[in-house]
Amino acid sequence: MARYDVPPTKSSLLSVKEQLIIAREGFELLEQKREILIMELMRMVEEVKLLEHDMDKRIATSYGSLKRMIVRMGRETARDVSAGIRFDYAVRERQGKLMGIPLPTLEMDMPHMELKYSFMSTDSSCDGLMLEFFELLKLIARMAEIRTMVWRLAKEVRKTQRRVNALERIVIPDVEDTKKFIEGVLEEREREVFFVQKILKARLLGDRV
Secondary structure, eight states, X not given: OXXXXXXXXXHHHHHHHHHHHHHHHHHHHHHHHHHHHHHHHHHHHHHHHHHHHHHHHHHHHHHHHHHHHHHHHOHHHHHHHHHTOOOOOEEEEEOOEETTEEOOEEEEEOOOOOOOSOSSSOOHHHHHHHHHHHHHHHHHHHHHHHXXXXXXXXXXXXXXXXXHHHIIIIIHHHHHHXXXXXXXXXXXXXXXXXXXXXXXHHHHHHHHO
């Protein structure tokens, strides 16, 4: 490990000890942060799995309803009806936070469900199909939102992990080595001073005799 280039003095030792305390406290806080972020990330991943399951079921029922509607109304009529249906959607970024960490995500404002076709050329299968696909669209919007959060949260976990690793493997060991080096030099100096004082004392006593 590399130590810091500081003079081996008592003031440097006090400064290094303070740095070591701060580094260890920072390491513990980042460890706690990392664990909380990972727990939240795992919770969101589980939600994604549930959404995927719900989407698979909804897709199966929605496209089943579409096939039944085409059979009842005919392909040309279904195409004409769909060509006249338009809805406006608004996608915006929502500024969220987790543990004080900015965690922006996407949010879709769903349009109001309303019928936009003539009752003369359609039947109840068309109404049911509209409801089915509206529910599917809600799931897709939620999936986009939660996946965005998962991606950004995973990015924050990686960044926090890098900081934890830097403190654990580089910063703290380097500060500890610097502390040991300064303590060793100061102890050596104290031994030298003690030895010199002992010699001087012996000479003084010898001169008096």
